[in-house]
Amino acid sequence: MxxxxxxxxxxxxxxxxxxxxxxxxxxxxxxxxxxxxxxxAEGVLPxxxxxxxxxxxxxxxxxQYQAIIRFGVRTxxxxxxxxxxxxxxxxxxxxxxxxQLLPDFLGEIEQIPPQYxxxxxxxxxxxxxxRAGITQAVxxxxxxxxxxxxxxxxxxxxxxxxxxxxxxxxxxxxxLARDLGDRLGTGATLAGLVRQRSGGMALENSVGxxxxxxxxxxxxSIPLIPPEEALGHLPTVRLNSELEKRWFHGQRxxxxxxxxxxxxxxxxxxxxxxLGVAVVxxxxxxxxxRPKVVLN
Numbered sequence: 427m428x429x430x431x432x433x434x435x436x437x438x439x440x441x442x443x444x445x446x447x448x449x450x451x452x453x454x455x456x457x458x459x460x461x462x463x464x465x466x467a468e469g470v471l472p473x474x475x476x477x478x479x480x481x482x483x484x485x486x487x488x489x490q491y492q493a494i495i496r497f498g499v500r501t502x503x504x505x506x507x508x509x510x511x512x513x514x515x516x517x518x519x520x521x522x523x524x525x526q527l528l529p530d531f532l533g534e535i536e537q538i539p540p541q542y543x544x545x546x547x548x549x550x551x552x553x554x555x556x557r558a559g560i561t562q563a564v565x566x567x568x569x570x571x572x573x574x575x576x577x578x579x580x581x582x583x584x585x586x587x588x589x590x591x592x593x594x595x596x597x598x599x600x601x602l603a604r605d606l607g608d609r610l611g612t613g614a615t616l617a618g619l620v621r622q623r624s625g626g627m628a629l630e631n632s633v634g635x636x637x638x639x640x641x642x643x644x645x646x647s648i649p650l651i652p653p654e655e656a657l658g659h660l661p662t663v664r665l666n667s668e669l670e671k672r673w674f675h676g677q678r679x680x681x682x683x684x685x686x687x688x689x690x691x692x693x694x695x696x697x698x699x700x701l702g703v704a705v706v707x708x709x710x711x712x713x714x715x716r717p718k719v720v721l722n
Contacts, residue, residue, distance in 0.1 A: 427454055428476040429650030430485075430625075434632035435463050435471040444471055447635055451642045460485050460625045461595075466507050469621030470629050478653055480719045484703050485625035486659050487595040492577065494618035495603040497610065498584035504540040504600035505616040513584075516612040521579040524587055527609050528574045531602060536566040540600050570594035571602070586617060626656060653721070654699070663700040663715065673701055678714040 435444050441462045449457045458479040460472035469491075474482050498516040501508035541564065571593045578588035591599060600616045607614025622629045633641075633649055641648060665673055672679060697703050702721040707714060 427452060427648065427650065429474075429478055429652055430481075430627075430656045431473040431475060431638075431648070431650055432627040432632045433459075433471045433473050433638070434629065434634045435468055435621075436635065437468050438465055440465050441471060444635070445473070448473055448475075448638070451635075451639055452648060458482055461489070463621060464505065464507070464600075464619070466505055466616075467619035467621065469619075470624040470627050470632055471621075472625035472627050475648075475650060477721060478656075480721075481653055481657065481703065482625075484657060484660065484697050484719075488572070488623065489593055489595070489597070489621065490623035491591045491593075491599050492620045492622055493589050493591060493599050493603065493616060495587045495589060495606065495614050496584055496617040497586070497607055497612045497614045499615045500604075500607070500613040501615045502541060504598075504604040505619075508615075512613055514613070515583040516585065517581070517583050519585050519610065519612055521576070521585075521587070523610065524579075524606070525576060527606065528576075530609070531606065532571055532574060534568055534570050537569045537598060537601050537605070538566045539564050539598050540604070567596060569597040571597060590622075626659065627651070657699050657703070660697055660699040660703070663698050663704070665700065670701065673717065674720060676717055676720055678716050680714055 431448065433444060433448065435441065439447075441459050445457050445459055449455065452475060454475055456476050456479050458474050460474065460482040463469065463471055472482070472485060496506075497519055498514050499510060500512040501510050503509075571591060573590075573592040575590040576587065577590055580586045591597075591602065599619055603614050603616040620629070638648075665679075669679060697705055697718065698715070700715065700717075702717060702719040704715045704717050707716050
């Protein structure tokens with residue numbers, strides 16, 4: 427098997443749990459996922475099967491989420507899975523006050539990941555340290571949030587906001603909820619999360635584990651997305667038979683020998699699709715196509 431699977435991860439399972447289940451269902455050892463989802467989150471979990479696991483880093487980076495943010499609550503994990511650090515009534519909080527601050531979170535911003543996250547510090551995952559009672563200083567990182575759209579608002583002692591977030595890789599929605607609550611002075615935590623898009627895949631086209639199990643048991647064709655389709659956002663370089671031989675030997679190909687145009691030449695260091703993935707890079711003797719992933 428060779429391709430990508432648009433899996434709908436259910437609640438309560440970790441991303442690693444899903445990998446293990448897909449391995450068993452498809453009877454494949456080489457299965458990986460592109461972007462962790464927390465157990466309390468559901469939605470699109472891009473998965474790769476077979477040699478496609480090597481292509482996971484080249485899937486589109488944009489993601490879209492639908493989040494529920496609850497105000498008046500702070501937790502140590504920045505979601506409802508954690509220990510409640512503070513809970514208070516903030517019934518006077520208005521949607522107008524929230525909307526006034528949302529533009530401050532657009533664009534490229536600094537964000538400190540949650541203590542309970544998979545980031546490694548000195549060889550240890552942050553969540554491992556947090557579970558051991560060790561609080562670690564976490565350096566901020568630059569992330570990009572392209573769009574924030576209010577979908578709903580529920581007033582009450584602890585109001586809730588339904589928010590759609592379109593963002594780049596590495597963005598923590600739990601941290602966004604926490605920081606928004608801090609800015610408002612009310613505190614906030616993530617109360618629900620659905621990933622609607624990731625890796626170029628959409629929730630409406632995803633397949634659940636139960637459906638996948640029925641497909642596998644019936645011996646039907648697994649709905650894998652071909653690599654050519656999954657990497658369709660990358661420029662394509664087509665090689666003749668002679669250049670193909672050199673490519674499969676891992677050789678760098680001089681750009682003047684390639685059937686490419688000005689647009690590709692201008693995309694310095696951007697990946698391109700070419701019987702795998704390569705990057706266009708300038709070198710002393712000319713511009714070359716350097717293989718990154720070679721697929722036979």
